[in-house]
Structure formats: structure tokens, C-alpha cells
Amino acid sequence: MSMPLLEVKDLTVTLSRQDRQIMALDNVSFSIKPGEVLGIVGESGAGKSITGAAIINLLVPPLRRTSGIITLAGERLDTLSPRALRSVRGGRIGFVFQDPMTSLNPVITIGRQLIDTIRTHLRLGRDQARRKAIDWLDRVGLPNPDLTLDRYPHQLSGGMRQRVVIALALCADPVLLIADEPTTALDVSVQAHILQLLRDLHRESGTSMLLITHDLGVIAKMADTVAVFYAGRVAEISPVKELFTRPRHPYTEGLIRATPALTAAGEIQLNPIAGAMPGLGALPNGCGFNPRCPKAQDDCRTIVPPLTQQDLSAFACFHPLERSLVQ
Amino acid sequence: MLTYTASRIGQTIIVLLIISFIAFLLVANLGDPLSALLSADATVAERAALIKQLGLEQPMLSRFASFLTNFLQGDLGTSYRTQEPVAKLIVERLPATVELAFVSLIFTIFVGIPAGIFCGVNPKSPISRGIMLFSITGITLPNFVVGIALIAVFSVQLAILPSFGRGETVSLGFWSTGLLTVSGWQAIILPAITLSTFQITFIIRMLRTQLMEVGQSEHIRFARARGVPETTIWFHYAVKNTLLPVITMLGLQLGNIIAFSVVTENVFAWPGLGSLFLQSIQAADIPVIAIYLIFVGAVFMIINLAVELSYPLIDPRVLRRK
Numbered sequence: 001m002s003m004p005l006l007e008v009k010d011l012t013v014t015l016s017r018q019d020r021q022i023m024a025l026d027n028v029s030f031s032i033k034p035g036e037v038l039g040i041v042g043e044s045g046a047g048k049s050i051t052g053a054a055i056i057n058l059l060v061p062p063l064r065r066t067s068g069i070i071t072l073a074g075e076r077l078d079t080l081s082p083r084a085l086r087s088v089r090g091g092r093i094g095f096v097f098q099d100p101m102t103s104l105n106p107v108i109t110i111g112r113q114l115i116d117t118i119r120t121h122l123r124l125g126r127d128q129a130r131r132k133a134i135d136w137l138d139r140v141g142l143p144n145p146d147l148t149l150d151r152y153p154h155q156l157s158g159g160m161r162q163r164v165v166i167a168l169a170l171c172a173d174p175v176l177l178i179a180d181e182p183t184t185a186l187d188v189s190v191q192a193h194i195l196q197l198l199r200d201l202h203r204e205s206g207t208s209m210l211l212i213t214h215d216l217g218v219i220a221k222m223a224d225t226v227a228v229f230y231a232g233r234v235a236e237i238s239p240v241k242e243l244f245t246r247p248r249h250p251y252t253e254g255l256i257r258a259t260p261a262l263t264a265a266g267e268i269q270l271n272p273i274a275g276a277m278p279g280l281g282a283l284p285n286g287c288g289f290n291p292r293c294p295k296a297q298d299d300c301r302t303i304v305p306p307l308t309q310q311d312l313s314a315f316a317c318f319h320p321l322e323r324s325l326v327q
Numbered sequence: 328m329l330t331y332t333a334s335r336i337g338q339t340i341i342v343l344l345i346i347s348f349i350a351f352l353l354v355a356n357l358g359d360p361l362s363a364l365l366s367a368d369a370t371v372a373e374r375a376a377l378i379k380q381l382g383l384e385q386p387m388l389s390r391f392a393s394f395l396t397n398f399l400q401g402d403l404g405t406s407y408r409t410q411e412p413v414a415k416l417i418v419e420r421l422p423a424t425v426e427l428a429f430v431s432l433i434f435t436i437f438v439g440i441p442a443g444i445f446c447g448v449n450p451k452s453p454i455s456r457g458i459m460l461f462s463i464t465g466i467t468l469p470n471f472v473v474g475i476a477l478i479a480v481f482s483v484q485l486a487i488l489p490s491f492g493r494g495e496t497v498s499l500g501f502w503s504t505g506l507l508t509v510s511g512w513q514a515i516i517l518p519a520i521t522l523s524t525f526q527i528t529f530i531i532r533m534l535r536t537q538l539m540e541v542g543q544s545e546h547i548r549f550a551r552a553r554g555v556p557e558t559t560i561w562f563h564y565a566v567k568n569t570l571l572p573v574i575t576m577l578g579l580q581l582g583n584i585i586a587f588s589v590v591t592e593n594v595f596a597w598p599g600l601g602s603l604f605l606q607s608i609q610a611a612d613i614p615v616i617a618i619y620l621i622f623v624g625a626v627f628m629i630i631n632l633a634v635e636l637s638y639p640l641i642d643p644r645v646l647r648r649k
Contacts, residue, residue: 058552090553102545107567107642117553152643168553
């Protein structure tokens, strides 16, 4: 097995609230191989976005990384000086934000934002950077890239803006792209285009990707490997096929079953998981999922199950499912 | 852009017309020009002749029209108090006021903007807290207190700067300037500081609040995620987002300084428009007061026009809001 490109080990993020320390991420570990797409899926508040931000130390106080080791191609990221971290951000790790309506600076031209980013990381003259910027706008599928360079974000549609955001994230040729809900804020019709674009760019450049989403449909289309997050912990990590055919964690199964499906009789079937995810700082003892879990037993209510590897999957459950969802 | 410019200029002209009409009503209805111009024993015939000569029997609108025509030809009427043309009085006093306003604006920009940016970028540093403490003081203290305190320290105690007047002036044709002589500069420092104290503190507080807000926004966070240097982020990306309100306020403040420096001019016996206005009020010198009102209106409108025309250069989104 090749060396992982990104390795996250025992990442813990806390939220300081007056005298209390609330755990937002609890000993999260995963890795991404070169060229791999790792999808992180979970409900809102499960810690998906926090994980993405923590990797490049972009957490907004009062969130703070308290422990954990993060390595990119063997180099520690968690101990970098601010200066060295700056060259990683945007240089070796690109970041796509969720909402293209707010993530572009409204009073700076698209060209200027691109050229500034390119010249921060690559030793290029003004003209070369400009050409590269035009090239990137072309690659992300914007019509008239040389005209778009002089435009302001408000002159573009939401989908076009997200293409600009993707160009901004990739323009310095990073080895890893973190995409935090890249399609959530977009119209359904535009979502498919943006996903297709991300997949094409990933294939062309071989960039690894960390794709954060709450949408299992997106995961099925894009990811090689999936990490399921629940209440700040990893519930399960599996290859995508394995996850959908043979989920091991009861939460994963619940998540898959909660996706609306058409029955043979033509009715829409919804099987939501009973209850709600506990809020930060209100975690029960033991496994965070135990109050909602149909298989929970006494051990689940006292001990936090460790992540264990079995066959192709790793899961944090004492009583994993054995059956396959496909007959 | 063209329609934007045209509509702003059109609005400005309309407002100026309204202001001059109000000023005209003031001249026409306040005080009695006949009693001011006729001797006590004038006959009825003399009185009728004067009414005819001044056109007072004409209807209101045609009188306003001739007032405007005279105004545009540079005939601004005659002062009751000095019997001199109002235009001459204004032109004599204008340079002093404009130079004072200009110098205090320079102080405001070169002290207020850097300090405001510093406080917005490092809101928690001890220096910022110090600046904010100073600015609270500056906002609370009335102008005349600041002026008197400065005179007490620099003119009375230390005796290094004059407490009144403009110093030596040099005449450049129609404009007499104090900015070409050492004594002129010495004289302008204290009143300019007095005038700019409030403006500086105001700009600091405003920039700080704006920058702290913009600093939280997603596009700044995204710029950080791309590794853009902090200096670019703050001085270009963030500051440009705060410029609209800041320039609007600076424009209004400049108008305020030119129009309402009455108190400061009085404290420093500064021979500008403010003290002319004060003297005219005391003498009920209606023609001067009316012209002064039009002048103030024009100053505000022109500055405001300049500010509005600069908006599209800062934030292209204003052209879209129709």
C-alpha cells in the first residue's frame, strides 16, 4: 500500500465556552491516498466542516485544535509556522468553500483575486499569471475567460461563481483539494454540473480530494472511500461500494435507509432515523449513537467503541451489522 | 455609468434650486429693505419710486427669477451691515475657511485612517485600547474646549504657537493664502487640530467597526484559505469593502468643516466664513445670511456629488441598484 498523502491522527477540536471545554471533534483519524477521493458524510454538526478547516488551521475561535497529528506527504502541518502554513494554504491544499455568494470578494475583480492567489504561490510575472488565470477560467468552463477576468462576482450567476471558486482553489496546482459542501448552496440543476466539473478536474490532474457533504448521492457519485461522521467522531470508514452494500455501523445503515426511495408501488418511502443527533457537549456516555441505536446494549452505554478494522471497513461499533443490503 | 452620472448631476441642480428659493424667501420676507435703505423722513413718492426701482411690486416668481439671474451674474446683493457687495465679503473670507478645512482634512486622513485600520486589524492589542480611549475623549469633548485647552498649553504655557489670526498671508490674485509663510502654518496648526479632533476619532471608530465586521466575512476567510498574505487581505481586500461608508462620512465631514467651523473660527479669531456668519447674525444682515445659506448648500451638494460619483469606482454594485 502506498504512503498516504494526507494523514490525520487523533484530531481533537474543542470549543471553549466560558469555563467549559466542549469537544467538537474527538480523536478523529483517517487518511487519503494519492489520487483518492475521500468523502466525509454526516449530519449538520457532526464535525465535517470543522475537520476540513482544522487541517489547514482555519478554525474560527472559539474553536481550537487541542491535539492531533496532521501530515501531508510526510510533512507535519500541525506544527508549521504561520508563514509556512500560508504556503500550504492555497499552494499545496486548495479549499472550496460552500457558498459562492459570500466567498468571493464583492469589490475586487475575479482576475485580481485569481492573479493574487497565483502569484502568492507560483513565481510568475504579471503577464504569465494573467495567462494562467485565463487558462483556469477556461478549464472550469467559464465562457469568454479573458472578459470574465475583469468582471466582478455580482455579474456572474451562482453556478458561475462556484466555478470561479474552484478555479481559485486549484489555480496554484495543489496536491489536495478540500471541498466543503461544494454544491449545497446551488440550484439542483447546477449541482450536477459542478460535480461533473470537480470529477473531470480530479481525473485530469490526479489531485486527491477531501469531499465534505451531507448528501449520500454526491458521495455515491464522487467518492472512492467514505468516512461517516457522527457527533464529532468517526463512525465508519469504508470503500464506497462496501459502504452502500454492506454498512457495518447501525448509523450508516440508518443514513442509507433515510434516503428517499421509490417503492415498487410507486410511493415515496422515507425511513428517518428516530431521534436527533445530540448537540455539542450533550453527548451520552459510551457510543454517541446509542440512544437512537436499535442494537444498543449495556456496553454501548458505558464505553466509547474504538475504531476497528475488519475486512475492508473500519468501524466504531461493538455490535456491527453483518447482513448485506443487496439481496 | 452615464445615466448614473447624469441623474446625480440632475438631482444636485434641483436641490440647489430649492435651496436658493428658500434663501430668496428669507431675503424677501425677513426684515424690511425699505426701512433699511430709506431715510426716516422719506416721502411716499420716494418710497413708491424705490419699490419700483427694486422691483418689489412684481409677483413672487418673477422676483425669484431676477434674483437668480442676478445671482448667476455674480450680483449677490449688498450687505446691510457694511454696505459692501456680499460677493466681495464672501470672496475675502473664503480662502481662510477653505485652507483651514483642507488642512484639517489632511490631518483627519493621515491620522484617522491608519489608526482606524490598526484598531480594526488588532482590536485586542493594548495600543488599540489606548487609541479607543483617546477617541472616546475626542468624541465627547466639544470643539471649543479642545481649542481653549490647546491655546492654554501651546500658546500660553509653552508659547510656541499663536492663539489667533492667520499669520502672514500671501496674495495670489483673488486668493490670499497662509500656507506659503511660516507664520501662516504656525497659525493654522491649532485650529486645524481642534477641527480635526472629532473627525479623526469618528473615522477611527467607524473604520474599526467596519473592518472588524468585514474581517469576519467568508470572502476574507476564503482569501486566507488561499494563502493570500495578511497585508493584502487587510489593506486591499478588507479596506476596499469599508470605503463606501468611510468616503461618505469623510465627504459629509468636509462639508461640516467648511460650513460649520463657526465655533472654532471664533475661538481662534480665524477670519473665515464662520466668523462672518456669526457677525451677520448678530447684525441681522439678511442678504449675507441668505447667500451664506446658499453657499453652504452648494458646498454640501458638490461634495456629495463628488462622493456619489466616486461610488462606482469603489463598488461596481451601486450601478446595479436602480
